[in-house]
Amino acid sequence: MEWGILIIVILILSFTTINLLNKNEKLDDYNEELRKTVIDLYDAIDTAYNRMKDIDTLGSFEADDESGYVFKELKTIVDDLKEEFGEYGEEETE
Numbered sequence: 001m002e003w004g005i006l007i008i009v010i011l012i013l014s015f016t017t018i019n020l021l022n023k024n025e026k027l028d029d030y031n032e033e034l035r036k037t038v039i040d041l042y043d044a045i046d047t048a049y050n051r052m053k054d055i056d057t058l059g060s061f062e063a064d065d066e067s068g069y070v071f072k073e074l075k076t077i078v079d080d081l082k083e084e085f086g087e088y089g090e091e092e093t094e
Helices: 001-055 065-085
Strands: none
Touching: 001 065
C-alpha cells in the first residue's frame, strides 16, 4: 500500500516537473523572439532618425515646433534603446 502511494506521488511529481519544464522552454523561446523584435525595432528607429538628420542638413525641421517634436521623440527612443540594449543591439553587461 505504501509503495503504491509512493509510486503515484512520484508519477504526479514527474508529470508536473516535465510540464513546468516545457512551459519554461516555451517562455524562453518567446522571450528571445521579443528580444530580437526589440533589437530590430531599435535598428529601424535609429536608421530613421539618422536618415531624418541627414535630410535636414540645415536643421530647419528639427528647430520647428511640430517636426522638431518628432526629432526629439525619436532621439529619446533611440537613447533609451541604446541604454537598454547597447550600441549594437547587444545587452550591456554590468
